[in-house]
Amino acid sequence: MDEDSGMVGYERRAFLAGFSSLGVTALAGCSGDTGSGDGSGGGGDDNIKQKYEILDNEMDGSGDAQISTLTVENKTDKELNPTVSVVFDIGADGHYGSNTDEQSVSIGGGETAEMSLELYDADALTEVAVNEIQNGYFSITYLIDEVEMSFQEFGDKPSQYVSFKVLYDGGWQGALGTEGGQRSISGQGDSHLPVDNGANIVSGNAQKQDGGSGTLTVQILVDGEVISEQSTSAEYGVAQISENI
Template sequence: MAEQYSNPTRRRFLSGIGASTAVALSGCSGGPSSSSDDGNSESQAADAVQFLNNDIETVGGVTQSQLTIENTAEEALDFTVSVNLLIGTDGIYGDLTDSAEVSIPAEEQADTSLDLYDGDNLSRLAIHEIQNGYFSLAYAVDGTEVSFQEFGEKPRQYVSFKIRYDGEWSGALGTEGGQRSISGVGDSHLPVDNSASIVSGNAQKRDTGSSALTVQILVDGDVVAEQSTTAEYGVAQVSESI
């Protein structure tokens, strides 16, 4: 899955998702609605358009939803189509949206694209969640949701380890299942095995900076353990039963 960030010209987002999304979208809209006296164009568009195809592609590093939309009404429609990508439960690791203005003559089709995410701009944790299928996609027409899909079975909890520092650091992160070395420059947010019952981690400054280095253990986005140090080459460490 990691190779999807190597800028292929056309690739499925996750195995099977492109096809399943197209089926869900094409079946989510009702038939064309007649014009009403109050001119409610929003509800008319949501009822009248159908999504015939949804190819998920990576173009220039940006993963996009390439949509083919049909206007089944007997008149032209102008509307806004949008997508919301939530990474992790309720979007705790990312909430991304994009929209496009679409005009389709009566009983014709049009193609449009919506950006889902730029892999280069996501945190390691967000990429980890997407690659493991913990995300949802919601499509809307003029603000009316016409399709919602959630991928990946929700774990009992989301556990992560966060290092906050503006310089270079190194340390270790572990659970009862083992420990691994970690290192980096600047803030970092790392995934932890969601089945862990004990989490411990530490980080040490690799310089003489006086700014604070902080380590945190988070469960479902909430900090449950935290420690900081401002000492030169200082070490901060935490451990918590989950």
């Protein structure tokens, strides 16, 4: 996942409950129709889809992790040993983070097997990733032996991704706003914060909460690219920035 660890205003229990309320639930009998395998040999897409079916899928929060528990059916009369995997992308193409997990299992002919895969570790998410899952766009892809069996999208893909970063080793506080309003922000260490993707003007500031000589930097990003940046090394210094998007 994203290496940044700032989670301003982050409350894990509410977040997990919010994720569950999105309706990310069972894909009974899902056998995706994507892919262009020739159907020959064990790895052909069509061949894999003829052998397996995902019968059920339940989501559950276990501690900090969000878990997907799958029931996979072996539709042949022979024992098979598939590798089942999931790719969880936050934002289009994993813009705000991506996680992959897999498990290899043995399934007898005509039988089913249950396995649990981790979608993400909630404790590792930035606030911008949390916001994207709750209010933006994310996708979940399930694969068997690297063949896509199911692809689910949640939310609408934005035309652009706008975010705000504060880079500092210590404590800081400030404000972040668009033409639609302003909110107070604060944190300890680097933080990656969400901004309304439809904003035309973004402004933000952060002030060091100590008298050290370390550098505090604020950045405005569009689609992951820094378009504006300001820094301060002054004691209790303030870095302020504003940009037309």
